[in-house]
Amino acid sequence: MARSQVRRLRTRSAAAATGMLLTGLIAAPASAQEETPAGATGTVARTVGDARFEPGPCPKTADPVPELKGARCGTLTVPENRAKPNGRTIRLGVAIVPALAAHPKPDPIVWLAGGPGDDAVGEAKMAVDGGLNRDRDVIFMSQRGTYSADPALTCRNIDEFNARATGLVYDAPSTEREHVAATKACRDKLAASGADLSAYNDIESAADLADLRTALGLKQWNVFGISYGTQLALVYMRLHPDGIRSVGIDGILPPSTGGSAVTWSAAKQGFDGLFKACAEQPACNKRYPNVSATFERLVRELEAKPVTTTITLPDSQKQVKVVLDGGALVNWMTAATHVAPQVPRVLDELAHGKPQRIAEQWAGGKYSPQAIGRLSHGLVYGVFCSEWTPYETQAEALRAGKETFPSFPRSVQAQAPLLTSLRPDCDVWNVPAAPRSIRDVTKSDIPTLAISGGFDAQTAAGNGPYVARTLPRATVVTVPYEPHVVFATSKCAQSITASFFDTPTAPNTDCLKELKPPKFEIAP
Numbered sequence: 001m002a003r004s005q006v007r008r009l010r011t012r013s014a015a016a017a018t019g020m021l022l023t024g025l026i027a028a029p030a031s032a033q034e035e036t037p038a039g040a041t042g043t044v045a046r047t048v049g050d051a052r053f054e055p056g057p058c059p060k061t062a063d064p065v066p067e068l069k070g071a072r073c074g075t076l077t078v079p080e081n082r083a084k085p086n087g088r089t090i091r092l093g094v095a096i097v098p099a100l101a102a103h104p105k106p107d108p109i110v111w112l113a114g115g116p117g118d119d120a121v122g123e124a125k126m127a128v129d130g131g132l133n134r135d136r137d138v139i140f141m142s143q144r145g146t147y148s149a150d151p152a153l154t155c156r157n158i159d160e161f162n163a164r165a166t167g168l169v170y171d172a173p174s175t176e177r178e179h180v181a182a183t184k185a186c187r188d189k190l191a192a193s194g195a196d197l198s199a200y201n202d203i204e205s206a207a208d209l210a211d212l213r214t215a216l217g218l219k220q221w222n223v224f225g226i227s228y229g230t231q232l233a234l235v236y237m238r239l240h241p242d243g244i245r246s247v248g249i250d251g252i253l254p255p256s257t258g259g260s261a262v263t264w265s266a267a268k269q270g271f272d273g274l275f276k277a278c279a280e281q282p283a284c285n286k287r288y289p290n291v292s293a294t295f296e297r298l299v300r301e302l303e304a305k306p307v308t309t310t311i312t313l314p315d316s317q318k319q320v321k322v323v324l325d326g327g328a329l330v331n332w333m334t335a336a337t338h339v340a341p342q343v344p345r346v347l348d349e350l351a352h353g354k355p356q357r358i359a360e361q362w363a364g365g366k367y368s369p370q371a372i373g374r375l376s377h378g379l380v381y382g383v384f385c386s387e388w389t390p391y392e393t394q395a396e397a398l399r400a401g402k403e404t405f406p407s408f409p410r411s412v413q414a415q416a417p418l419l420t421s422l423r424p425d426c427d428v429w430n431v432p433a434a435p436r437s438i439r440d441v442t443k444s445d446i447p448t449l450a451i452s453g454g455f456d457a458q459t460a461a462g463n464g465p466y467v468a469r470t471l472p473r474a475t476v477v478t479v480p481y482e483p484h485v486v487f488a489t490s491k492c493a494q495s496i497t498a499s500f501f502d503t504p505t506a507p508n509t510d511c512l513k514e515l516k517p518p519k520f521e522i523a524p
Helices: 009-013 120-129 156-167 173-192 202-215 228-239 260-279 282-287 291-304 326-351 356-367 377-391 394-404 422-429 463-468 491-502 510-514
Strands: 046-048 051-055 072-079 089-097 109-112 138-141 221-226 244-250 307-312 319-324 448-453 474-479
Touching (some): 089 202, 291 326, 319 326, 377 422, 463 474
Parallel strands (some): 109 221
Antiparallel strands (some): 046 051, 072 089, 307 319
């Protein structure tokens, strides 16, 4: 499912994927040798209302996560559907990475993962590498339905189809039919397991966060969400503001605008930022003049006559067929802003009959082990099909494509980047629409950092000022020349984020003055 890359492609394309989690909560304790301070967060079992936290083993991860050594772990048990008080319960994995400081601040930071569908615990490395646990504990909870939760609503068959689909014509009706069939098979499997698929959404997930804070005995904490986690953060601070000291959102998805239109707008803003940076560098502009026009021409040409090539997968040395049409190129470009210095050159290579590098980037990430069997499709569809598609018509989605990229063929305009086949997929997923209030803007005086990348083609820097209109204590920051989720790639963004949690109403942004554009690759 292309939309599963809303939060995934940033790391795939940059070859810096964080670890993901496998199903199951039972694993060896993080570290039996290290002493835990008496009374430290996460060491006491507590029941509050319908939720219960119990200390225990750390969530099991698909790949080793050394940053979890010394973490205090356990599980949060909550109702699957709070509208059914006598229904079944679900268990969410919790890991608390201790602060490096000898005397941590009393208000930890809770990390909200991207997605929908990524597991927060697997992103611990990103948080620690960015210094987020300098003087505060950082809390990671597997969002309902994700890998280390029980149940985990993963569907390997969809991931395997997405990999195989790189050898099919992206926008072909036959490809969509196969995609929808894979989605239906996933739904049938999860429904047969007893999962209430209508309960995997932002309203329930926000309540899980509120329950976690109280079950951990915390008077106050801070929130940091990346990519889709920003949408959840904004819903959470609207529905459960108690105990939230500050909120950082990086790579922003406003709940009030989620859908195809905002996705097209994000792609346009990110692409234009990159193309402008090339045009402003004499060497790049001379060697690759008007990259924007080249890109749009290639989309039209490839949609009319797709290019087929073969690549060798780095993990297995297996050869696979790759088809590049206009839709595939648009979706590749949405992620390629993570390798911005390469983009003008590889587009020029494609224009001159050399599709290899783009094909390798487009298909390589889909076949990566990190892309197979780890995403919670139950959460993906639970969110998009209840909160997005009911509140945007097909005509509105198509109009957004036409208005944003009028030169694109209609078949490309009809499929917003990363949201391919979303509407027919949601038809077979068949969950009720969320209350219309899910689209309400978040109005709050909680201090907020709204930070974005100038090259972000997935959620757009323009979303920062948009959400800040109703957040009077917000600081809006755009880090130039950076892609989606700047905390993962920019030391300056990490510095600003740390400063924000120290002084939420006056973060230090001086490092922005020192940033320089990337040096674009120039072919001999």
